[in-house]
Structure formats: structure tokens, C-alpha cells
Amino acid sequence: MSDDSPRGQAALLGPAEVRTLAEEFGVRPTKQLGQNFVHDANTVRRIVSVAGVGRDDVVLEVGPGLGSLTLALLDVVDRVIAVEIDPKLAARLPETVAQRAPELAGNLDVALRDAMKVRPDELPVAPTALVANLPYNVAVPVLLHLFAEFPSLRTALVMVQSEVADRLAAPPRQQGVRRAQRQGLLLRGGASRRRGAVGRAVFWPVPQVESGLVRIDRYTEPPWPMDAESRRRVFAVVDAAFAQRRKTLRAALSGWAGSAAEAERRLIAAGIDPSMRGEKLDAAAFVRLAGTE
The missing domain is CATH 3.40.50.150 (Vaccinia Virus protein VP39)
Incomplete structure (x- = not known):
């Protein structure tokens, strides 16, 4: 500048x-x-x-x-x-x-x-x-x-x-x-x-x-350092969570995870209540969720 x-x-x-x-x-x-x-x-x-x-x-x-x-x-x-x-x-x-x-x-x-x-x-x-x-x-x-x-x-x-x-x-x-x-x-x-x-x-x-x-x-130094592949995974989770925003995360992320049961497992692993909706999550939670296996 x-x-x-x-x-x-x-x-x-x-x-x-x-x-x-x-x-x-x-x-x-x-x-x-x-x-x-x-x-x-x-x-x-x-x-x-x-x-x-x-x-x-x-x-x-x-x-x-x-x-x-x-x-x-x-x-x-x-x-x-x-x-x-x-x-x-x-x-x-x-x-x-x-x-x-x-x-x-x-x-x-x-x-x-x-x-x-x-x-x-x-x-x-x-x-x-x-x-x-x-x-x-x-x-x-x-x-x-x-x-x-x-x-x-x-x-x-x-x-x-x-x-x-x-x-x-x-x-x-x-x-x-x-x-x-x-x-x-x-x-x-x-x-x-x-x-x-x-x-x-x-x-x-x-x-x-x-x-x-x-x-x-x-951000000069992003609070969530991510390489290109990590960003792709995070954006995929964000998009899936809000494609059907009235649904719980367990249901909204079933396609992303492969099934509702797998979505629930990943959500719990990331410390997120599966009954929540996407609008309740902050950016850090999406990053954690995208990193689950």
C-alpha cells in the first residue's frame, strides 16, 4: 500500500x-x-x-x-x-x-x-x-x-x-x-x-x-495454516454443511462422510455435537472436522 x-x-x-x-x-x-x-x-x-x-x-x-x-x-x-x-x-x-x-x-x-x-x-x-x-x-x-x-x-x-x-x-x-x-x-x-x-x-x-x-x-498469518489440499477438504465440509442448512450436521454431512453414522463418528471425534446445525459452528470447528479420518 x-x-x-x-x-x-x-x-x-x-x-x-x-x-x-x-x-x-x-x-x-x-x-x-x-x-x-x-x-x-x-x-x-x-x-x-x-x-x-x-x-x-x-x-x-x-x-x-x-x-x-x-x-x-x-x-x-x-x-x-x-x-x-x-x-x-x-x-x-x-x-x-x-x-x-x-x-x-x-x-x-x-x-x-x-x-x-x-x-x-x-x-x-x-x-x-x-x-x-x-x-x-x-x-x-x-x-x-x-x-x-x-x-x-x-x-x-x-x-x-x-x-x-x-x-x-x-x-x-x-x-x-x-x-x-x-x-x-x-x-x-x-x-x-x-x-x-x-x-x-x-x-x-x-x-x-x-x-x-x-x-x-x-490474514498475514492464517490462524489455520492450510496447504491447498487441506483448504479443499475444509471448503468441502463447509459447502456440505450448508447445502441443507436446516438439517442437523449428522444428516447434512452424510453425503460428505459416506453415511450418517460415519458423519456422526467424525463429528464426535472433532468434539462437535452431531445434533447441531452448521450455523452454530465457528471456522476452527470446520477445520478440525475436515482433518478427521
Whole structure:
């Protein structure tokens, strides 16, 4: 991370520019892709500031849309890799940056990819930070995938639906039925914290929900040191435990273990009550369970 101040060379997008760009190349925001474009310059500057990225960072941006956040990032870092699933938006983003920040256009790479499937070998360099306005309907799966696939990511600052932000940043005893999301992210990435709220008025079209910022910092020294095979085993247990979250662990893990009786044996060996549900376990318990034979 660098303390270098923003260069201030990009002309950021406002409400009029966002609508004009969308009209120019026939983009209509779709609910299916979770497209709500930020049009407030102060909001994107705030996101970049809270992310704490600097010129030595390679930032991965998911769903850059029309380029509001992309332009603000290019003011601060020397390389942005934008992963966009919409072909029209992916094709237009370099042109937008060239028009509004010509001296920074060479610092942008655009990958026409699905963020749920993108792999390290599909990007030009390894990203060090994720900064994104994530589509509400796939925010958590995207985070889980990226932290699992990109060990180079040391930090993330994402804007997500306020309810999701609350769950991701909640203390363990307050995580409720969506604890799977928290535990999966904790095991794949690191500790997460709420970093503020974002109102509806800064988006076009205006969403029906409030948004929030969450920062995730990967552990420098993971509390559960795991090699690649150990991580695979742990993730398999987490996924199995929450595939049928209303069932007891004895029942939910029967497929993973081979039978309900074997699941019970392993649970007891790991010091876990087989009648509990997955949402009651902490990350350390999943690690213990994955290590049972």
C-alpha cells in the first residue's frame, strides 16, 4: 500500500454523463446482472480512499459498468484489471477511459469474463486488491471464488447490499442463518469489517435497497495454516454443511462422510455435537472436522 496522493487526472462521471454513455451505446441496466451504476463522484472517491490502495497495487475491479469507479481508481493506482461480463460494457470501457483520462488509458486492462469463474491464468498479472461495486445477487459467491482462486489478493473493499454487509461483518454470535457465508469467507480470506453505508440516490437506476461497504483483509498469518489440499477438504465440509442448512450436521454431512453414522463418528471425534446445525459452528470447528479420518 502506498501513501501517494491521488493524481486527479481523470474526469469522473456524473449523473448526466452516466445516462449519456448508456444511451450512446444502447445499454439498459438489467436486474439479471445486478446493474446499478454509481454516478456520484464523492462516493467513488470515498470507496477508493477506504480501500487504502496505492500506486504499487494492482486492483481487480469486478463489474466496472460504465467506468465511474474505474476512473477514480486510475487516479490512485498504476494498474486496474476490470472483469466485465457484459460484452457491450467491456468493449466501451477502454474508450471511456481514453476520452476522460487519456494519460491513464494504458494502465487499464479489461477482461471479458464471468467473475464467478475467472482464473489467475486469464489475467495479465496477479491482482493485489479487489475494489468493486458487486452485483447484489452474486456478491458473496464472487467473494468466495476470488479469495479462493487468487492468493495474491491481500485486501478487498466491496460495496454490497446493506443486509449482506451486516452479515459479513457481524460478530460470530450475531451471524444467524447465513453464517455459511461468513465462515466460508473467513476461511478463504480473512477478517471483515463494515466501513460505512451508501444511500440509494448515488445509483442509476435507483435500487430498492440500501448499500454498505465491507473491507476484508487477508490474514498475514492464517490462524489455520492450510496447504491447498487441506483448504479443499475444509471448503468441502463447509459447502456440505450448508447445502441443507436446516438439517442437523449428522444428516447434512452424510453425503460428505459416506453415511450418517460415519458423519456422526467424525463429528464426535472433532468434539462437535452431531445434533447441531452448521450455523452454530465457528471456522476452527470446520477445520478440525475436515482433518478427521
